[in-house]
Amino acid sequence: MELTKGQLDIMEEGGHLLVTGGPGSGKTTISILKAAQIAEWDLRPGQKVLFLSFARATVSRVVEAIEYEQQIPPAQKRLIDVETYHSFFWRILKAHGYLIGLPRRLCILTPPGEAIALSAARSGFPARNLTDAQKAAKKVAEETERARLATEDGRVCFDLYAPYVGDLLHGSARIRRLIAIMYPVIILDEFQDTNEAQWRVVQALGEVCRLVALADPEQRIYDWIGADPARLDHFRKAFKPTEVDLSTDNHRSAGTEIALFGNDVLTGKFRQDAYKGIDFDVFDPFPDPAMTKLVTTVYKARKRLVDAGVVNWSLAILVPTKRMTRLVSDALRQPPAGMVEVPHSAVIELEAAILGAEIIALLMQPADDRHFGQFIELMCNYFQGKGGDGPTQGALKEAANIRKAYDEWLASQAAGKAIRKNSILVNMIAVYEQARAVVLTGDPDKDWRALRRVLEDGGCARLKEIGQEVRNLRILERGTLLRQELSQNWRDNGGYRNALAITRQAFIQEHFSTNAKPESGVIVMNMHKAKGKQFDEVVIFEHWPIKRKGQPPYNGDRIVRFNSREQIDDQARQNFRVSVTRGKRQTTILTPKSDPCVLLLGDNR
Numbered sequence: 001m002e003l004t005k006g007q008l009d010i011m012e013e014g015g016h017l018l019v020t021g022g023p024g025s026g027k028t029t030i031s032i033l034k035a036a037q038i039a040e041w042d043l044r045p046g047q048k049v050l051f052l053s054f055a056r057a058t059v060s061r062v063v064e065a066i067e068y069e070q071q072i073p074p075a076q077k078r079l080i081d082v083e084t085y086h087s088f089f090w091r092i093l094k095a096h097g098y099l100i101g102l103p104r105r106l107c108i109l110t111p112p113g114e115a116i117a118l119s120a121a122r123s124g125f126p127a128r129n130l131t132d133a134q135k136a137a138k139k140v141a142e143e144t145e146r147a148r149l150a151t152e153d154g155r156v157c158f159d160l161y162a163p164y165v166g167d168l169l170h171g172s173a174r175i176r177r178l179i180a181i182m183y184p185v186i187i188l189d190e191f192q193d194t195n196e197a198q199w200r201v202v203q204a205l206g207e208v209c210r211l212v213a214l215a216d217p218e219q220r221i222y223d224w225i226g227a228d229p230a231r232l233d234h235f236r237k238a239f240k241p242t243e244v245d246l247s248t249d250n251h252r253s254a255g256t257e258i259a260l261f262g263n264d265v266l267t268g269k270f271r272q273d274a275y276k277g278i279d280f281d282v283f284d285p286f287p288d289p290a291m292t293k294l295v296t297t298v299y300k301a302r303k304r305l306v307d308a309g310v311v312n313w314s315l316a317i318l319v320p321t322k323r324m325t326r327l328v329s330d331a332l333r334q335p336p337a338g339m340v341e342v343p344h345s346a347v348i349e350l351e352a353a354i355l356g357a358e359i360i361a362l363l364m365q366p367a368d369d370r371h372f373g374q375f376i377e378l379m380c381n382y383f384q385g386k387g388g389d390g391p392t393q394g395a396l397k398e399a400a401n402i403r404k405a406y407d408e409w410l411a412s413q414a415a416g417k418a419i420r421k422n423s424i425l426v427n428m429i430a431v432y433e434q435a436r437a438v439v440l441t442g443d444p445d446k447d448w449r450a451l452r453r454v455l456e457d458g459g460c461a462r463l464k465e466i467g468q469e470v471r472n473l474r475i476l477e478r479g480t481l482l483r484q485e486l487s488q489n490w491r492d493n494g495g496y497r498n499a500l501a502i503t504r505q506a507f508i509q510e511h512f513s514t515n516a517k518p519e520s521g522v523i524v525m526n527m528h529k530a531k532g533k534q535f536d537e538v539v540i541f542e543h544w545p546i547k548r549k550g551q552p553p554y555n556g557d558r559i560v561r562f563n564s565r566e567q568i569d570d571q572a573r574q575n576f577r578v579s580v581t582r583g584k585r586q587t588t589i590l591t592p593k594s595d596p597c598v599l600l601l602g603d604n605r
């Protein structure tokens with residue numbers, strides 16, 4: 001690889017650095033080479049360069065890029081630590097959190113755990129259409145409970161990591177120095193997305209460490225969690241960095257005009273009628289024609305990649321919402337008109353699946369007196385937590401009903417009476433008994449599937465939902481640690497005595513692991529989740545207006561809200577540009593014929 005002028009400049013510079021550039025301009029690549037150079041010249045024994053990223057997906061891309069980089073000797077590669085902000089912050093909190101009044105023993109409150117813990121505080125508010133006053137009150141209630149969970153119970157949710165680490169670093173020069181001794185140079189990926197609390201941490205780190213910030217101001221997609229458009233200026237002012245702009249380079253989709261199209265999306269002025277590497281197509285706005293178009297487009301793209309001999313090819317289908325991820329995944333599994341299934345993976349919110357997995361894990365455990373009570377507890381957890389930070393009132397009520405029915409049953413039992421015939425527990429107990437009757441074999445994968453099947457095939461709608469939800473997990477199928485540990489547990493005890501604890505621990509480890517491989521094959525995901533990733537081909541697919549008798553058409557799940565021109569703003573353009581520019585070879589945009597995406601219509605300002 002021949003470095004560009006800008007990239008060479010970066011190799012020359014010392015001191016704080018701010019590297020800007022668009023998608024695929026080579027920021028990540030050059031920062032890795034820079035890190036290797038620093039590792040060779042500047043580090044003392046025991047020191048490392050730290051590369052901080054927001055998402056695990058980016059971490060795995062960076063780790064892979066480092067492995068792939070032939071110019072860097074293995075000994076230097078080992079001197080680059082790639083981590084998410086979360087896992088770096090967690091290490092600091094675990095070691096020093098007591099200095100700011102946190103308990104000595106801390107544990108991670110994972111998003112599903114947090115959803116359960118906050119559900120009581122949230123249940124007092126409507127799920128949608130909140131007034132501003134209600135929104136503010138809900139926020140305060142959530143914050144108060146989060147802080148209480150951390151300071152009293154030592155259960156710290158992710159959102160509090162940065163504020164607490166900020167307090168620690170600003171409060172203690174000793175801890176700042178300790179970090180600088182370990183990591184004299186820190187690379188900050190996607191710096192434009194840094195929120196206020198993270199920026200406070202960066203300010204403290206910059207006093208003692210050399211910082212290399214990588215940023216594309218136009219890829220800022222996290223406004224809603226507090227990324228600030230002025231963040232780059234804050235960095236300039238605080239650290240007077242040397243600035244290198246790579247914005248004229250595009251290596252990802254070299255030989256195409258994908259990057260050019262991305263830039264035109266930002267201004268809304270399309271300078272060309274056609275762009276090499278960008279394909280548009282429309283579909284009739286009804287489920288079957290829409291999905292047929294999607295599936296045939298995917299067949300064609302897949303064939304192109306196979307014919308071109310691309311090794312480990314990846315093809316992403318990017319959709320505007322979580323709901324559509326599921327819709328598309330279902331359609332690929334069972335395409336219309338008897339077309340052949342498209343094997344794929346779907347990136348979905350895993351709260352529900354993880355909480356469902358806990359239920360299966362419990363069912364693997366040998367029974368004791370508490371077993372059924374624990375089962376009910378996990379069922380309630382599932383409904384309280386399955387909606388993540390946006391639980392529906394329906395789900396919360398479901399949890400309350402299960403608990404009530406259980407209390408009622410206990411009372412009847414105490415009075416020597418049978419269970420009420422129409423209790424919601426009747427079917428649940430029947431399926432529970434069927435699950436208890438499964439003869440386990442000691443092969444975790446087989447046993448897990450057998451139990452999942454009992455839930456799916458049984459007569460309890462709630463457990464059926466859980467069985468189906470758990471299908472979304474791949475954690476056991478990949479020959480993972482979870483599988484090994486369950487096996488070991490069986491060998492040690494003649495049963496899965498600790499299955500629940502092992503499963504919970506596995507999800508925490510999974511969250512912090514850095515060895516997840518970048519996806520290959522067909523992957524469906526929400527557009528937001530594609531940030532920082534790259535794929536050989538991308539298909540962007542959105543929903544269509546649904547006409548209902550006597551009502552205005554419903555136009556949800558669009559790239560721009562309701563596909564309305566009034567809803568177009570910088571954020572909408574930036575999000576769309578990020579999605580479009582994930583493709584290396586081609587990006588295909590599918591939009592409904594009757595109401596094409598307003599961002600494609602151009603802007604006559």
Ligand SMILES: Nc1ncnc2c1ncn2[C@@H]1O[C@H](COP(=O)(O)OP(=O)(O)OP(=O)(O)O)[C@@H](O)[C@H]1O
Nearest residue numbers: 001002003004022023024025026027028029251252
């Ligand atoms: N000088 C170069 N010559 C050829 N290829 C390059 C060069 N620099 C980077 N690349 C390649 O271009 C692709 C994109 O580079 P990279 O991931 O570093 O971009 P980026 O600026 O970090 O992108 P994004 O902001 O979208 O994450 C990679 O596959 C990388 O190997």
